Every structure is written in structure tokens, then in C-alpha cells.
Amino acid sequence: MFTSAAILGTGSFGTALASLIGTRLPEVVMIGRDPATVDSINLKHRNPHYLSAVELPETVRAEIGMTQASLHPVILFCVPTSVTRQAAADLADVGLPEETVIVSCAKGIERGTGDRMSVILQEVFPRNPVAVLSGPNHAEEIGRNLATCAVIGCTNEDLAVQLQDLFTTPHFRCYTSDDLAGIELGGAIKNVYAIAAGIAAGLKLGDNAISALVTRALAEMTRLGVMLGGRVETFAGLSGVGDLIATCFSAHSRNHRVGLALGEGKSLEDAVNSLGMVAEGVPNTLSIYEAARAADARTPIIDAVHAILYQEMPAAWALSQLLNRDPRPEKD
Numbered sequence: 001m002f003t004s005a006a007i008l009g010t011g012s013f014g015t016a017l018a019s020l021i022g023t024r025l026p027e028v029v030m031i032g033r034d035p036a037t038v039d040s041i042n043l044k045h046r047n048p049h050y051l052s053a054v055e056l057p058e059t060v061r062a063e064i065g066m067t068q069a070s071l072h073p074v075i076l077f078c079v080p081t082s083v084t085r086q087a088a089a090d091l092a093d094v095g096l097p098e099e100t101v102i103v104s105c106a107k108g109i110e111r112g113t114g115d116r117m118s119v120i121l122q123e124v125f126p127r128n129p130v131a132v133l134s135g136p137n138h139a140e141e142i143g144r145n146l147a148t149c150a151v152i153g154c155t156n157e158d159l160a161v162q163l164q165d166l167f168t169t170p171h172f173r174c175y176t177s178d179d180l181a182g183i184e185l186g187g188a189i190k191n192v193y194a195i196a197a198g199i200a201a202g203l204k205l206g207d208n209a210i211s212a213l214v215t216r217a218l219a220e221m222t223r224l225g226v227m228l229g230g231r232v233e234t235f236a237g238l239s240g241v242g243d244l245i246a247t248c249f250s251a252h253s254r255n256h257r258v259g260l261a262l263g264e265g266k267s268l269e270d271a272v273n274s275l276g277m278v279a280e281g282v283p284n285t286l287s288i289y290e291a292a293r294a295a296d297a298r299t300p301i302i303d304a305v306h307a308i309l310y311q312e313m314p315a316a317w318a319l320s321q322l323l324n325r326d327p328r329p330e331k332d
Contacts, residue, residue: 002101002166004028006069007076008087010037010062012050013105014078016139020172022057030062031069038062054143066094074101074166076133077121081108081188082283084117088124098127101159105133107187107243108280111287114228114294116184118153129159132180133167134187135238136246138253142172149173151238153183175238182230186240189224189288190247191281192305193217194255195262197248199308199315202263213322214248217301219330224288224297255281262308262315285309300325 004025007014010032022028032038040048041062045055069075069091079087084106102125104117115123121130135150142148150167152174154160160176167174177183193214200210221244222235234240247253258279261271272282289306292299304322307313 001162002074004072005074005076006031006072007078008069009078010041010047010050011078012139015047015051015054016142017076017078017105018060019054019056019143020169021166022060023169024166026059028060029068029072030060031066032062032064035064038064051139051143066091070094070096073099074103076103076105077117078105081106081110081117081280085110085120088121092124096125096128101129101131103131103133103163107134107191108284109188109287109291111283111290114287114291116181118180118184129156131159131163132183134183134243136242138246138250140252145171147171149175149238151175151177151183153177153180155180177234179231179234181228182225182234183239185225185228185230186221186235187243188284189221190244191255191284192288192302193221193244194247194253195259195281195285196301196305198256198259199263200319202260203316203319205319213301214244218244220299220301224292224295224299227295227297228291254279258282268309282309
């Protein structure tokens, strides 16, 4: 059983998880970089920038510096995927006991290497146990104690059960799996499809078109995910179709909101700036597109989103091209 935990990152998901496990542990330390945010969490029990309406439990406090993180038996990585490797290196510099459990909570793959977050963490901490947490888990709803489910990926069954116990509350139900690749790939790839669904909504293509798009996205995600090492059944689970549905249709989805703005005619820069926070699907489109090309996978939806974001292809034209591809059997 865990007696305390550290959370790297004071963004929305880190704050939501602090609220969640702060009810399960006597001590939770959030590691941030902004002194004002740290002071607000410690003095007011609120994050002034993310989920500011959520009052954090008295067990939650904030600190600056990786040294504090290294003192706890479990560390949750809730930083953006683009800085995961650097954050891991910074943590390694202060030293980490081999028994410390590391849980990746970010959704994406690294550009250039195509590495999943758990692969990066295992590379930096080869002797430490590494697990992942994923699923249809919008931070806004976790912070409000609305019901949700998640999946914990871990190859050590005993540790998976311990983590399951840590995260499970009356409103947060956890399942376990040993398919880390499938869990992480589902959580990363679906970000691209959320942008596509948002674009379709912005173009006012209608419910039929968006439902068809998301259904074909699931087939494409499964095809690519299996080629990259995941198992078919994982993409039919919480980190696959579950997360896909949540992020493609929810107003909380940052990626959907970026797509919606693009479909309404805004530039990518304006769409991203209007969020005021990170939309992982934008940089992830590059890394996932590269991974798909390296695997020689057939990914027409990913290709279309990549063309819209990075090749200045008009959104309406890109989606019309999807509808006018050669007919094929649904199983393909």
C-alpha cells in the first residue's frame, strides 16, 4: 500500500488526480514551476489556473523542485508529452530509489523516436516499475467527482492491483491490463481523431457524418495500433473506443475545440491560442503521422488531419476527399 504520492505537473489533469488521490492518501505533493501557483495550492487549496473551482483536500500541497518528488513511493507524470523526457532526466538527476513506482498519465508519443511515454520512462529509469493510467477521463469531470472509469496498464499483476486500489473511489472505477502499448497508443492516436471530429462539427457536416467519421477512426486506430504493438481487444476498451468517444464528442476536449475552430475558419495559431492550454493532438498529429508512415500503415483520417494542420490544406477539401475515396469492404 502507498503512503504518499508526488504528482509532476500542476495542469488540469495533475490537479484532478491530486483531488482524487488526495482523498486516499495522507500526503500528496504536486511539483510545479510557478511560485504563485504553488502558493495558491498551499494557502488556498486551489489551483488558480486550472480547475480553479475545485477545492483540493487538506492532504495536498505543492512544492518546486524534483527533490521533493523523489521522496515518495509513487510518482505520477502529468506533464505534457513534449517535456516528459526532460522531466524524467531532471528527476533522475536528483536520484530515485529503485522501488519507486512511476505512473505515466500523459497521452502521446514522442516525435522523432515514436516512443511511448512508458518507453521513455523505462529508458531513463530501467530499474523502476513503470505503469500507465488512461481512459475517458476529462479532468473537469474528475474534479467534480463525476463518475468515470480508467484502465491501469502494468506488467506486474500485484503492482497493478495496488495502483487499482490507490485510484479507485466511489466515482472513479479502475480496471487493469498488461497491454501498455495498446493503452498508450489508443490514448495518443485518438487525439488526432478528436481534431477531425471537431473540424466536421465546425463545418456543420451533421451527426451522421461525424458518427461515420468516428467509427472509421476506430477501425483506423485499431489497425495502426496493432501494427505498432498493441492488442486488438485493448482498442475495444476504455483507452480505445472509450477515450475516442469522450474526446470526439465532449465540449471538454481541447482537441475537439481546436478542430471546431479550424472548421469554423480560424487559423491553427488562433485555434490553439484561444485554448490557453495544451492540446496534445496538435503536436501528436506530427508524431503519429510519422509513426504511421514508418509502419507503412493505411491511415487516411490521420493523413487528412496532418494535411490540414501542417500542409495548409483547406479543411472542407480534406474531409471531402475522405468521402470520395474508392469504396472498400467495411472490414478493411
